[in-house]
Amino acid sequence: MTTIKDVAKQANVSVATVSRVLNQKGYVSKESEEAVKKAIKILNYQPNAVARSLYHKTSGIIGLFVPDISNPFFPELARAVEDAATAEGFTVVLCNTDNKQDKEQKYIQVLQQKYADGLIIVTGTESVEHILSTHIPVVALDRYISEDIPTVVSSxxxxxxxxxxxxxxxxxxxxxxxxxxxxxxxxxxxxxxxxxxxxxxxxxxxxxxxxxxxxxxxxxxxxxxxxxxxxxxxxxxxxxxxxxxxxxxxxxxxxxxxxxxxxxxxxxxxxxxxxxxxxxxxxPIYDMGERATKLLMTMIEKKELQSYRHEFKTKLTIRETSVGGE
Amino acid sequence: MTTIKDVAKQANVSVATVSRVLNQKGYVSKESEEAVKKAIKILNYQPNAVARSLYHKTSGIIGLFVPDISNPFFPELARAVEDAATAEGFTVVLCNTDNKQDKEQKYIQVLQQKYADGLIIVTGTESVEHILSTHIPVVALDRYISEDIPTVVSSxxxxxxxxxxxxxxxxxxxxxxxxxxxxxxxxxxxxxxxxxxxxxxxxxxxxxxxxxxxxxxxxxxxxxxxxxxxxxxxxxxxxxxxxxxxxxxxxxxxxxxxxxxxxxxxxxxxxxxxxxxxxxxxxPIYDMGERATKLLMTMIEKKELQSYRHEFKTKLTIRETSVGGE
DNA sequence: CTGAAAGCGCTTACAG
DNA sequence: CTGAAAGCGCTTACAG
Structure with a gap:
């Protein structure tokens, strides 16, 4: 893979100025900027996310904890979470916990080692303190876990x-x-x-x-x-x-x-x-998943949350099993 | 988080020897080993996966491409993949492509930037060359994509x-x-x-x-x-x-x-x-997902594949909609 | 058996 | 406006 060094060489500038145009941060002359952009195009350069991750201590990864994705309630939630996460440039790691504490803890450990930025939990969890001790932002979805964890539920x-x-x-x-x-x-x-x-x-x-x-x-x-x-x-x-x-x-x-x-x-x-x-x-399954993800994003940005409890209205949907039939 | 430096200091050795006991590689005296292990325990040290990733150019991440996880066929496959991947210490990133080429390509780009180790594709894909050009190992699941891509299907x-x-x-x-x-x-x-x-x-x-x-x-x-x-x-x-x-x-x-x-x-x-x-x-949905994952693992290890085509037998399962009723 | 050093690919003070 | 340098946390030749 081509690296920032290659780009710098190609553009005849230092890696620092390449980095500056990449991040649109700091002063860069028009000429340098042009040269760098051209070099990036020529070399088809893409910055290495891992190196960035190492410096910034963030990864753009969020973990989605569900008991079992094959239970048909969770895929619809997962879809919403994934959509919302992707829209913000995040990536979601699927974690099937089977409601087992050891699995949860294993996932938490692995995610922490990868600098995961946040967790969405749709599992009854026994590891509350363990989760909180990681200081990774968490939101609870369709489940209440604790006062300290923002919650998205329905009525x-x-x-x-x-x-x-x-x-x-x-x-x-x-x-x-x-x-x-x-x-x-x-x-x-x-x-x-x-x-x-x-x-x-x-x-x-x-x-x-x-x-x-x-x-x-x-x-x-x-x-x-x-x-x-x-x-x-x-x-x-x-x-x-x-x-x-x-x-x-x-x-x-x-x-x-x-x-x-x-x-x-x-x-x-x-x-x-x-x-x-x-x-x-x-x-409103999709909306709930989306909201949970957005809440998580704002926590990741270290912004204040308006509220720790988000309750969505349910809607009675009459189809065929409950009416008529005389 | 505590780093390898902290452990080295605590154990009164260099970071090199800490690394050696971590990876069980190279010579380390009994005493040093003991000291390091003790220090790790005391500090509750966990190696940083991102730093390792940067050096090794691998991440332990595999991407799972499905059209839409809310379609009930895919969650069962996803479960199998996730189980098999976790068993080998890999982590799976969920990618809903909606069979759209631009989404696929976006995911591929992001995963490549993260040093993803492999891809499992359960999508009809238009991006064959694009995928192959990344040189990331790929296996096709429940879909035939190309001669060059190992395939797991049923009869x-x-x-x-x-x-x-x-x-x-x-x-x-x-x-x-x-x-x-x-x-x-x-x-x-x-x-x-x-x-x-x-x-x-x-x-x-x-x-x-x-x-x-x-x-x-x-x-x-x-x-x-x-x-x-x-x-x-x-x-x-x-x-x-x-x-x-x-x-x-x-x-x-x-x-x-x-x-x-x-x-x-x-x-x-x-x-x-x-x-x-x-x-x-x-x-045999679960078995197929598992097989695909294992194949991918052996590709990641750069071992030879026995075969590029794995066909599983189907089984006629008679329940209630096709028999009796006279 | 062990440590100092270079390097993985980035970013950002710092000095100019 | 720009580059050299240090640092993110690891690993591994290299020299001893």
């Missing part, structure tokens, strides 16, 4: 209220809630919303932990439907678990939406691929 | 043959093929396989280009079903387009598998989330 509770009210309006009289893992804040908040509406209308209901995976949720729903054949509405804590519920209904020969109405949460594109198409509470 | 044609034969065995008499974009080798090969079986049995059929996206495929299928109401079998070139076909059938009040049998291709987890569960031709 989980209100979304759950909307979903449950909708089921009630559709005439459901016995509603099951497939809740996400206890301790995951978003799952807890969705459960809160559900409970509030149920209590307000005093509707028969049942709650079960269905994890975040489809297999688990299908099994859980199946059990539920066998125990309580009169269940006529299901509010799932995620679209993936809603898909599991739909499978279970199918296996139990219940038809959707005729016998059972179903609504999910997230608004991932999976919902539109299902038949019938899944009603859901739409999080 | 697309045989898979398509199996799928079509299966539909015939199930008694389909008028089969539609939703083919992928012309010019994408995997789509072309799948079409070849379909055609071969159809001709062998001289079965009524129709072929339409359905792209790789669900919306397009739903629309295409709908038109098809309106024009040819006697279609009773659909072989889709991907699981995503199969999902679109299922949606279309639903809209046209055709029941699956009773009225129409459907089979997809890919074997992504989406298939199991659908109701009824999608029959498909399973590619």
């Amino acid at each position: 989980n509770k209100q979304g759950a209220i909307d979903a449950t009210e909708h089921l009630v309006e559709q005439g459901c009289t016995f509603i099951a809630h497939l809740r996400g893992p206890i301790g995951v804040t978003s799952a807890d908040e969705r459960y809160e919303g559900f409970k509030q509406v149920i209590e307000k209308h005093s509707i028969a209901h049942v709650v079960i932990d269905s994890g975040f995976e489809i297999g688990q949720s299908e099994m859980a729903t199946r059990k539920l439907l066998e125990m309580y054949p009169s269940i006529d509405g299901i509010f799932a804590s995620s679209d993936v678990t809603a898909a599991g519920a739909m499978r279970a209904a199918y296996k139990c020969h219940k038809s959707i939406p005729t016998d059972i109405k179903v609504i999910g949460f997230d608004g991932i594109s999976l919902g539109e691929m299902l038949t019938p198409a899944l009603s859901t509470v739409q999080q | 697309n044609k045989q898979g398509a043959i199996d799928a079509t034969e299966h539909l015939v065995e199930q008694g389909c008499t008028f089969i539609a093929h939703l083919r992928g974009p012309i010019g994408v080798t995997s789509a072309d090969e799948r079409y070849e396989g379909f055609k071969q079986v159809i001709e062998k049995h001289s079965i009524a059929h129709v072929v339409i280009d359905s792209g790789f996206e669900i919306g397009q495929s739903e629309m295409a299928t709908r038109k098809l079903l309106e024009m040819y109401p006697s279609i009773d079998g659909i072989f889709a070139s991907s699981d995503v387009t199969a999902a679109g076909a299922m949606r279309a059938a639903y809209k046209c009040h055709k029941s699956i598998p009773t009225d129409i049998k459907v089979i997809g291709f890919d074997g992504i987890s989406l298939g199991e989330m659908l109701t009824p569960a999608l029959s498909t031709v399973q590619q």
